[in-house]
Amino acid sequence: MPTTPPKVGLFVTCLVDLFRPNVGFSAIKLIEQAGYSVDVPEQQTCCGQPAYNSGDVPTTRELARQVMTAFENYDYVVAPSGSCASMLKFHYVELFKDNPVELEKAQHFAQRCYELTSFLTDICEMKQVTANFPHRVTYHDSCSGLREMGIKQQPRQLLNSVTGLNLVEMKESETCCGFGGTFCLKYPDISTRIVSDKVANIHHTDAEVLTAGDLGCLMNMAGRLSRTGSKVQVYHVAEILADMTNIPAIGEAEGE
Amino acid sequence: MSSREQILGKIRKSLGRGVLSAEQISVLEARLATPPLHEQPQVNTDLVQQFTQKLQKVGASFSNVENESLIPFALIALLKEWELPLQVVIDAHLQALPWTDEVQYAVRAAQDSDKVSVTEAFAAVAETGTVALLSSHSPTTLNFLPETHIVIVHRAQIAANLESVWEKLRQQAMPRTVNLITGPSRTADVEQTIQLGAHGPRRLHVILVG
Amino acid sequence: MQINSPQFKQRATVALQDMRLQKALSKAKGGFIDKRLAAISALPEFEALRERGKAIKQHTLENLDFYLERFESKVIEQGGKVHWASSSEEACQLILEISRAANAKVITKGKSMVGEEISLNEALEADGFKVVETDLGEYIIQLAHEPPSHIIAPAVHKTREQISDLFHEHHQQYGLTQKLDTVPELVNEARTVLRSQFLSADVGITGANFLIAETGSTVIVTNEGNGDLTNTLPRVHIVMTSIEKVVPTLNDATTLLRLLGRSATGQEMTSYTTFTTGVRREGELDGAQEFHVVLLDNGRTTMLGDEFKDMLRCIRCGACMNHCPVYGSVGGHAYGWVYPGPMGSVLTPLMIGLKAAQDLPNASTLCGRCEQVCPMKIPLPTMLRQHRINAYEQDLMPTRARWALKIWAYFAKRPALYQKLASIKIGILGFLGGGRGSFRYLPFAGAWTKNRDFPAPQGKTFMAQWKARKSA
Numbered sequence: 010m011p012t013t014p015p016k017v018g019l020f021v022t023c024l025v026d027l028f029r030p031n032v033g034f035s036a037i038k039l040i041e042q043a044g045y046s047v048d049v050p051e052q053q054t055c056c057g058q059p060a061y062n063s064g065d066v067p068t069t070r071e072l073a074r075q076v077m078t079a080f081e082n083y084d085y086v087v088a089p090s091g092s093c094a095s096m097l098k099f100h101y102v103e104l105f106k107d108n109p110v111e112l113e114k115a116q117h118f119a120q121r122c123y124e125l126t127s128f129l130t131d132i133c134e135m136k137q138v139t140a141n142f143p144h145r146v147t148y149h150d151s152c153s154g155l156r157e158m159g160i161k162q163q164p165r166q167l168l169n170s171v172t173g174l175n176l177v178e179m180k181e182s183e184t185c186c187g188f189g190g191t192f193c194l195k196y197p198d199i200s201t202r203i204v205s206d207k208v209a210n211i212h213h214t215d216a217e218v219l220t221a222g223d224l225g226c227l228m229n230m231a232g233r234l235s236r237t238g239s240k241v242q243v244y245h246v247a248e249i250l251a252d253m254t255n256i257p258a259i260g261e262a263e264g265e
Numbered sequence: 266m267s268s269r270e271q272i273l274g275k276i277r278k279s280l281g282r283g284v285l286s287a288e289q290i291s292v293l294e295a296r297l298a299t300p301p302l303h304e305q306p307q308v309n310t311d312l313v314q315q316f317t318q319k320l321q322k323v324g325a326s327f328s329n330v331e332n333e334s335l336i337p338f339a340l341i342a343l344l345k346e347w348e349l350p351l352q353v354v355i356d357a358h359l360q361a362l363p364w365t366d367e368v369q370y371a372v373r374a375a376q377d378s379d380k381v382s383v384t385e386a387f388a389a390v391a392e393t394g395t396v397a398l399l400s401s402h403s404p405t406t407l408n409f410l411p412e413t414h415i416v417i418v419h420r421a422q423i424a425a426n427l428e429s430v431w432e433k434l435r436q437q438a439m440p441r442t443v444n445l446i447t448g449p450s451r452t453a454d455v456e457q458t459i460q461l462g463a464h465g466p467r468r469l470h471v472i473l474v475g
Numbered sequence: 476m477q478i479n480s481p482q483f484k485q486r487a488t489v490a491l492q493d494m495r496l497q498k499a500l501s502k503a504k505g506g507f508i509d510k511r512l513a514a515i516s517a518l519p520e521f522e523a524l525r526e527r528g529k530a531i532k533q534h535t536l537e538n539l540d541f542y543l544e545r546f547e548s549k550v551i552e553q554g555g556k557v558h559w560a561s562s563s564e565e566a567c568q569l570i571l572e573i574s575r576a577a578n579a580k581v582i583t584k585g586k587s588m589v590g591e592e593i594s595l596n597e598a599l600e601a602d603g604f605k606v607v608e609t610d611l612g613e614y615i616i617q618l619a620h621e622p623p624s625h626i627i628a629p630a631v632h633k634t635r636e637q638i639s640d641l642f643h644e645h646h647q648q649y650g651l652t653q654k655l656d657t658v659p660e661l662v663n664e665a666r667t668v669l670r671s672q673f674l675s676a677d678v679g680i681t682g683a684n685f686l687i688a689e690t691g692s693t694v695i696v697t698n699e700g701n702g703d704l705t706n707t708l709p710r711v712h713i714v715m716t717s718i719e720k721v722v723p724t725l726n727d728a729t730t731l732l733r734l735l736g737r738s739a740t741g742q743e744m745t746s747y748t749t750f751t752t753g754v755r756r757e758g759e760l761d762g763a764q765e766f767h768v769v770l771l772d773n774g775r776t777t778m779l780g781d782e783f784k785d786m787l788r789c790i791r792c793g794a795c796m797n798h799c800p801v802y803g804s805v806g807g808h809a810y811g812w813v814y815p816g817p818m819g820s821v822l823t824p825l826m827i828g829l830k831a832a833q834d835l836p837n838a839s840t841l842c843g844r845c846e847q848v849c850p851m852k853i854p855l856p857t858m859l860r861q862h863r864i865n866a867y868e869q870d871l872m873p874t875r876a877r878w879a880l881k882i883w884a885y886f887a888k889r890p891a892l893y894q895k896l897a898s899i900k901i902g903i904l905g906f907l908g909g910g911r912g913s914f915r916y917l918p919f920a921g922a923w924t925k926n927r928d929f930p931a932p933q934g935k936t937f938m939a940q941w942k943a944r945k946s947a
Binding site for chain 2: 499502503506518519520523524527531537538539540541542543544545553559560561565609610611612615628629630631634635638658659661662663665666669670673674688689690691692698699700701703704706707708718723724725726727729730732733740742743744745746747748749750751752753754755756758759760761762763770772776777778779780781
């Protein structure tokens with residue numbers, strides 16, 4: 010029986026680090042509320058997805074080693090992103106198929122990795138949050154989180170516990186938003202078409218706020234919403250659950 | 266080296282082995298000799314009910330007769346209802362039925378000018394509302410050329426799943442053609458709109474006997 | 476078939492602006508998706524069948540030589556002939572020889588994707604044969620001189636008006652001069668025109684959905700009945716197929732049929748599922764008197780030994796492309812060859828080369844919906860990524876992208892340096908964008924800002940703030 014409480018290492022994710030630190034701080038607040046201590050190892054930059062999905066396995070391996078080393082002393086590795094979490098949990102093992110020692114290390118590492126909302130509900134057994142957000146909100150199911158990590162009910166369960174929050178489902182919530190990492194830069198016309206379909210579905214719900222568990226998706230959708238003059242505001246699910254929405258929404262200027 | 270040898274050789278190379286051993290082959294032979302029965306969809310205990318329900322769902326129709334001798338009579342009624350000439354092309358097994366002079370029947374392969382064909386089924390499948398027809402039993406063209414195709418199915422012939430039909434078929438030689446027919450001909454190639462009678466029959470009707 | 480995959484990007488852009496195509500695509504997409512969902516929801520055993528289907532195919536592939544040889548001997552036993560073709564050219568050659576020997580004038584065809592793969596029609600027509608596609612969708616695109624845009628519904632990109640125009644133009648020669656409008660009228664006219672072709676054919680060529688080793692049968696799954704008229708009426712019947720179609724027994728085929736119909740069109744069984752075995756028997760009154768099966772390799776034996784082995788399980792249902800957001804936006808022609816959508820993006824590089832087909836595995840968000848709906852549980856995103864890995868190793872990545880990646884990687888591997896630089900860069904961006912909240916334009920991110928605003932960063936990186944708090 011361990012005498013020290015389990016230590017959680019926060020995997021910040023490169024997008025959160027660069028563009029929306031508030032998501033990281035929201036994650037910390039939530040994990041602490043759940044009764045765990047959180048630390049952020051500094052030797053982290055990126056999970057390696059951009060390299061992996063571009064076919065650069067050597068770079069991906071180096072980044073994987075860097076991440077696994079940075080997080081070796083934590084009981085849990087938690088990321089506020091389904092795609093980063095699935096990279097750590099399911100794809101690191103693919104990188105070391107041919108090396109038994111590193112493969113074992115990656116397997117042990119994988120067992121400790123979680124996406125934020127499912128960590129809160131499935132591990133911390135959090136039933137509700139103490140947040141207030143009296144808005145009509147719709148949730149987009151980011152692809153990796155949904156299909157690789159099985160994240161569907163968990164964020165909804167927690168969102169439904171937020172005071173005043175009215176959760177409405179959009180049509181095709183499980184359909185891709187068109188971000189796909191470098192895809193949206195390499196094939197912008199196709200990406201725009203896909204995100205436009207998503208925006209139409211968002212508008213159909215009359216939601217005031219869009220949320221999801223992946224910042225890449227959110228920036229992509231926020232960018233299209235804003236370009237088309239939409240009034241829909243975009244927040245990461247961690248920000249809503251942690252009651253840290255008193256800052257401008259993603260892509261929004263101060264005072265909007 | 267022939268392409269045959271080339272292809273077989275490459276297969277073995279890709280699989281990382283040589284020719285299969287005698288033991289391995291005997292395991293495969295055993296599987297072929299006793300084909301495994303896999304998961305099957307559940308079917309109503311009332312096979313006739315499921316069969317006729319599915320038939321209608323796929324756009325086929327059916328009627329009942331108590332016994333075989335009533336078939337020609339039922340046929341005449343149907344043809345009159347559909348306002349079709351009383352001329353049919355049938356398979357040889359139906360020759361022995363008590364035909365009257367009212368209906369002209371021919372026993373041969375179908376021709377383009379035939380409007381109505383009547384064939385006896387080898388089996389039927391309740392799972393999907395399917396009738397199974399064999400070329401050894403009735404000419405295949407009867408199933409496709411005329412616009413109206415009537416199939417005689419005896420209630421006892423209705424099996425729950427397709428696998429039972431294979432079991433029955435294994436008792437004899439495979440014919441040139443086994444047709445599993447589930448409803449009339451259809452297409453959705455124009456604007457995803459279903460249209461019956463693409464190239465095969467527009468109308469499929471089952472006469473259930475028994 | 477002409478290869479246009481290198482022009483994927485341009486073709487995709489054109490497709491996105493083609494309003495008629497977009498209208499056709501959204502109609503088709505909804506239909507296929509809803510019908511499939513209804514069919515599988517009504518079958519509690521569906522998941523178990525998927526596992527079983529995967530196991531059947533895996534077993535078969537492990538013993539592919541045995542099952543192909545067994546299939547061959549059974550075909551011969553029933554009076555048929557089996558021809559093995561390593562390459563597309565060889566397959567065409569074999570079929571040309573059979574058709575010449577038959578003194579054929581008219582050849583009818585059932586739908587065959589393998590036929591497209593080997594450019595069969597072009598070869599036959601060049602040799603002077605009249606080739607008539609009889610599947611309605613294939614017939615339509617044959618008139619339009621276009622390739623198929625979907626493996627199940629080849630003319631899915633055509634509207635009713637376009638089909639009406641095509642028929643009006645091409646049916647004059649049969650004395651059919653009326654311009655038709657409704658679906659029933661169009662289908663009926665096609666029925667009439669094609670019926671006379673069926674009856675005049677000397678050779679009929681069909682594909683095969685499955686080959687049964689147990690009995691030496693070839694199986695076709697159709698709704699129209701054209702495949703059956705093609706394989707029954709002519710004196711000579713040729714099945715143009717490929718080696719991975721074989722399954723051990725009738726029972727195995729039945730499991731796969733249960734998966735195929737539902738996944739493709741939402742049907743439990745198509746109108747016609749036909750098992751053809753050998754030649755017309757003694758005493759039978761119709762049926763082909765010559766039966767040939769041409770077995771094509773064209774790279775499949777290589778796939779059997781590499782990372783793409785699982786792709787050989789594909790039963791060509793089309794579910795992946797029906798659910799793909801990319802296919803759904805651009806349609807099949809953008810992919811530039813025979814096989815579109817996710818399965819096409821895996822197969823095309825293997826058959827026409829990675830260099831020519833490079834865009835296909837890259838034009839994907841790896842959303843994973845294809846794998847989710849694949850009845851054979853094929854890990855499509857993994858194989859798309861494998862193509863990207865192979866492209867990187869073969870140095871096929873465009874130079875600019877490769878360098879951008881290298882530069883980014885240099886910093887990502889050095890956290891302290893990365894974080895210092897990021898702090899500065901983000902500080903600048905945050906300062907510049909903070910007032911508006913988003914950038915309407917950003918240099919180096921033109922692809923993004925063309926149609927989207929770029930959300931401005933908060934201004935201080937997380938790591939900078941974290942470090943500051945810790946030292947406070």
